[in-house]
Amino acid sequence: xxxxxxxxxxxxxxxxxxxxxxxxxxxxxxxxxxxxxxxxxxxxxxxxxxxxxxxxxxxxxxxxxxxxxxxxxxxxxxxxxxxxxxxxxxxxxxxxxxxxxxxxxxxxxxxxxxxxxxxxxxxxxxxxxxxxxxxxxxxxxxxxxxxxxxxxxxxxxxxxxxxxxxxxxxxxxxxxxxxxxxxxxxxxxxxxxxxxxxxxxxx
Amino acid sequence: xxxxxxxxxxxxxxxxxxxxxxxxxxxxxxxxxxxxxxxxxxxxxxxxxxxxxxxxxxxxxxxxxxxxxxxxxxxxxxxxxxxxxxxxxxxxxxxxxxxxxxxxxxxxxxxxxxxxxxxxxxxxxxxxxxxxxxxxxxxxxxxxxxxxxxxxxxxxxxxxxxxxxxxxxxxxxxxxxxxxxxxxxxxxxxxxxxxxxxxxxxx
Numbered sequence: 001x002x003x004x005x006x007x008x009x010x011x012x013x014x015x016x017x018x019x020x021x022x023x024x025x026x027x028x029x030x031x032x033x034x035x036x037x038x039x040x041x042x043x044x045x046x047x048x049x050x051x052x053x054x055x056x057x058x059x060x061x062x063x064x065x066x067x068x069x070x071x072x073x074x075x076x077x078x079x080x081x082x083x084x085x086x087x088x089x090x091x092x093x094x095x096x097x098x099x100x101x102x103x104x105x106x107x108x109x110x111x112x113x114x115x116x117x118x119x120x121x122x123x124x125x126x127x128x129x130x131x132x133x134x135x136x137x138x139x140x141x142x143x144x145x146x147x148x149x150x151x152x153x154x155x156x157x158x159x160x161x162x163x164x165x166x167x168x169x170x171x172x173x174x175x176x177x178x179x180x181x182x183x184x185x186x187x188x189x190x191x192x193x194x195x196x197x198x199x200x201x202x203x
Numbered sequence: 204x205x206x207x208x209x210x211x212x213x214x215x216x217x218x219x220x221x222x223x224x225x226x227x228x229x230x231x232x233x234x235x236x237x238x239x240x241x242x243x244x245x246x247x248x249x250x251x252x253x254x255x256x257x258x259x260x261x262x263x264x265x266x267x268x269x270x271x272x273x274x275x276x277x278x279x280x281x282x283x284x285x286x287x288x289x290x291x292x293x294x295x296x297x298x299x300x301x302x303x304x305x306x307x308x309x310x311x312x313x314x315x316x317x318x319x320x321x322x323x324x325x326x327x328x329x330x331x332x333x334x335x336x337x338x339x340x341x342x343x344x345x346x347x348x349x350x351x352x353x354x355x356x357x358x359x360x361x362x363x364x365x366x367x368x369x370x371x372x373x374x375x376x377x378x379x380x381x382x383x384x385x386x387x388x389x390x391x392x393x394x395x396x397x398x399x400x401x402x403x404x405x406x
Contacts, residue, residue: 048347049302061291068298075290087278088264095271099252130333144251 001026003069004046004054006033010109011066012053013203014169018070020200021160022077026055067097070162082162089156096148096155096163104141105170107134112177138170138179142188149187160198168195204229206272207249207257209236213312214269215256216406217372221273223403224363225280229258270300273365285365292359299351299358299366307344308373310337315380341373341382345391352390363401371398 005028006012019026031037031052039050047054047064055063055072063069074083084090113123114131145167148155155163171192174180181188195201208231209215222229234240234255242253250257250267258266258275266272277286287293316326317334348370351358358366374395377383384391398404 048350049306057291063291063294063298065298065301068294068301071297072290072294075293087275088260088266090278091266091271091275094274095266095268098268098271103252125332125336127330127333127336129328130330130336133328133330133333147251 001058002056003028004031004043004052004056005029006031006038006052009033009052010105010169010173011051013172014066014165015053015069016203017165017168017200018082018162019073020203021082021165021198022073022080024073024077067162080159082160082165084156084161093156093161093163096161097166099144100141100155100163100166100170103144104138105166107137107141108170108173108177108179110134111138111179112173115178116176135177135179138174138177139182142181142185145191146185146188149191154191164191164195165200168192168201204261205259206231207234207246207255207259208232209234209241209255212236212255213308213372213376214254216375217269217368218256218272219406220368220371220403221285221365222276223406224285224368224401225276225283227276227280270365283362285363285368287359287364296359296364296366299364300369302347303344303358303366303369303373306347307341308369310340310344311373311376311380311382313337314341314382315376318381319379338380338382341377341380342385345384345388348394349388349391352394357394367394367398368403371395371404 003015003026005016007030031043033052037043038052043052043054044050046056046062049064051064053064053066053069055069057063063072071083074081078085081089084093111131111134113119114126114134115128120126145155154160155167171181181192206218206229208219210233234246236255240246241255246255246257247253249259249265252267254267256267256269256272258272260266266275274286277284281288284292287296314334314337316322317329317337318331323329348358357363358370374384384395
């Protein structure tokens with residue numbers, strides 16, 4: 001199999017950190033987003049939506065969408081589990097993965113994509129007012145996480161899960177979105193330093 | 204267990220259609236969104252985000268987030284499977300569930316919530332330009348689905364999946380968002396009539 005990857009962009013990196021946490025190595029093909037290679041005829045044939053990452057299986061089957069790729073590897077290699085094993089673990093991790101994705105990851109992305117001049121050719125139309133409206137949403141999500149992390153080591157409990165990975169990637173991306181973590185969110189800061197110190201964070 | 208439910212709103216209905224397809228009955232507590240009952244102290248204690256649906260287990264554990272609730276029931280009652288069983292099925296259904304959710308369900312919701320006067324007290328701030336920008340996104344998603352459904356009975360193959368349920372709920376909601384399915388998307392129309400004729404659609 002081959003993973004079509006796009007460097008430091010959030011979604012490709014989310015898959016790489018996930019694979020690093022699972023201890024899985026996959027051959028990577030670099031796709032240059034700055035040169036719009038993700039929109040080339042070859043890449044559109046792999047994913048008509050022109051997005052990366054895309055996982056190509058040996059029989060030519062394509063799996064797009066970051067979390068779908070992660071779930072594929074989780075199903076092939078269940079341990080260490082990052083999506084949970086019991087019904088309650090599965091539900092709790094999905095709940096937090098979605099809260100982090102919808103309330104932090106997407107608002108950070110919207111703040112960046114709708115306000116940064118360099119994004120004007122990718123995000124059409126840019127709606128600056130929508131970008132601005134997303135900064136307070138991201139801050140509210142940080143407060144939500146800070147509260148959860150006051151009595152949880154990782155977001156869903158004593159072990160890391162995919163929700164932590166999504167949150168790490170989102171926080172690593174707040175600077176270009178002109179968002180900062182308020183100093184008083186001490187539990188979130190504690191967790192963020194812990195996540196950044198994991199070997200997977202350099203993936 | 205108890206399901207805190209909100210009538211005809213899209214996310215509560217998504218869980219009810221899912222349960223109907225699984226053949227599972229769960230006691231329901233109606234939460235009146237029009238009277239802001241989802242923001243009452245009791246409901247905020249169940250889900251600090253003030254959103255429904257919320258599933259309350261017999262030991263008091265709360266599961267929020269529509270798809271997390273669905274996954275809980277899938278894990279408890281695997282058949283009929285709506286999230287897939289093999290690694291490739293799991294990945295393919297997750298890919299389409301996410302494509303439908305991010306490219307159709309959310310744009311339809313944004314078009315409605317950011318342009319309809321009745322939504323001004325729920326969506327703060329309303330950004331009309333963002334609402335307008337989402338109508339073409341929803342149309343592009345319909346074209347994507349029409350292409351997929353040209354040679355697939357359901358979105359992911361011969362059997363219904365959670366991706367079909369998310370798409371059904373989104374299309375049932377396009378009228379208040381002032382979006383229509385173009386006449387030439389014949390495969391999408393064929394699928395939509397088939398979905399509306401299933402017993403679960405009245406849930």
